[in-house]
Amino acid sequence: MKNYKVAVVGATGMVGRTFLKVLEEYKLPVSEYVLFASARSAGSEIDFMGKKYTIKELNESSFDEGFDIALFSAGGSTSEKFAPIAASKGCVVIDNSSAWRMDPNVPLVIPEVNPEDIKLNKGIIANPNCSTIQAIVALKPLHDKYKIKRIVYSTYQAVSGAGVAGWNDLENGIKGEQPKKFPHPIFNNCIPHIDVFTENGYTKEEMKMVNETKKILHDDSLRITVTTVRVPVFNSHSEAINVEFEKPFDLDELKALLASSEGIVVQDDPQNNVYPLAAEATGTDSVYVGRIRRDFSVDSGINMWVVADNIRKGAAANAVQIAKKMMEMDA
Numbered sequence: 244m245k246n247y248k249v250a251v252v253g254a255t256g257m258v259g260r261t262f263l264k265v266l267e268e269y270k271l272p273v274s275e276y277v278l279f280a281s282a283r284s285a286g287s288e289i290d291f292m293g294k295k296y297t298i299k300e301l302n303e304s305s306f307d308e309g310f311d312i313a314l315f316s317a318g319g320s321t322s323e324k325f326a327p328i329a330a331s332k333g334c335v336v337i338d339n340s341s342a343w344r345m346d347p348n349v350p351l352v353i354p355e356v357n358p359e360d361i362k363l364n365k366g367i368i369a370n371p372n373c374s375t376i377q378a379i380v381a382l383k384p385l386h387d388k389y390k391i392k393r394i395v396y397s398t399y400q401a402v403s404g405a406g407v408a409g410w411n412d413l414e415n416g417i418k419g420e421q422p423k424k425f426p427h428p429i430f431n432n433c434i435p436h437i438d439v440f441t442e443n444g445y446t447k448e449e450m451k452m453v454n455e456t457k458k459i460l461h462d463d464s465l466r467i468t469v470t471t472v473r474v475p476v477f478n479s480h481s482e483a484i485n486v487e488f489e490k491p492f493d494l495d496e497l498k499a500l501l502a503s504s505e506g507i508v509v510q511d512d513p514q515n516n517v518y519p520l521a522a523e524a525t526g527t528d529s530v531y532v533g534r535i536r537r538d539f540s541v542d543s544g545i546n547m548w549v550v551a552d553n554i555r556k557g558a559a560a561n562a563v564q565i566a567k568k569m570m571e572m573d574a
């Protein structure tokens with residue numbers, strides 16, 4: 244197998260640091276890593292793969308030295324500017340921001356769901372929104388078998404999804420300090436407002452879940468509605484998902500289907516208080532599904548509770564898994 248040269252852009256950030264952790268664990272066939280961030284942290288050192296790496300400042304010529312793959316998590320404007328530069332130098336960018344997700348020339352990939360879309364890339368592959376990734380890992384096998392008609396997503400999202408600043412707001416809020424990142428205190432609160440509001444009354448986060456679900460499942464006919472809520476949990480998003488199907492189903496068969504699908508762990512034994520929990524999902528790359536029960540208000544539908552580590556499966560691990568899949572496809 245070929246040995247790859249990989250850039251990590253935004254290596255000092257919340258997702259960037261998790262890129263490094265996941266890369267250490269996954270042991271990909273990489274001969275050289277170069278870590279980039281802004282001028283603010285250029286020159287500082289990070290422990291990675293058992294040695295010290297010096298952070299380089301990202302600039303227009305950063306990709307001239309030739310990279311095979313670049314993992315980006317440095318915000319939308321950095322991706323907008325630098326992903327095309329990297330791609331023009333022959334590097335494939337796996338971008339964690341929302342900048343390129345809905346571009347028709349950019350595949351939006353979850354490796355368990357649509358790995359074949361990786362091949363359609365023209366230099367940029369987008370990593371979906373964190374809430375969307377965990378939902379679709381759970382929904383894809385159900386869509387294939389029972390054909391989804393309508394989805395109602397209600398999310399309970401951790402502060403780590405808002406980066407270091409979001410994390411600090413909860414930590415400092417517990418001590419009584421005012422928030423800096425969120426519009427209201429997050430401690431002791433639930434804030435039904437993630438990202439900015441759009442003209443239709445939904446937030447951008449909500450519309451990301453609608454649009455990205457359709458794009459990844461290649462199905463514009465899906466009817467989807469969403470409420471996204473920030474909750475005082477440090478890490479791992481939880482989601483109540485209501486799904487209506489076109490076809491009938493047997494509940495035991497549906498649970499068995501989920502349990503045998505890639506990337507999913509079913510935790511569903513309510514009599515013994517077993518169901519997915521944010522605190523237990525943290526630090527892992529699986530999507531946990533439980534509270535699976537028939538929705539009696541429709542002909543064919545279920546409710547389920549879906550939990551995953553939003554920084555790992557919802558961001559860094561999914562991106563590294565895309566890189567791994569690309570390498571396997573090359574081999």
Ligand code: A2P
Pocket residue numbers: 252253254255256257258259279280281282283284285301316317318321406407408
């Ligand atoms: P830096 O630490 O130098 O500011 P988070 O979302 O957790 O705040 O992380 C954002 C990441 O994106 C950090 O690694 C940050 O680097 C990086 N970043 C922000 N702006 C730029 C930029 N213009 N060029 C390169 N990296 C950037």
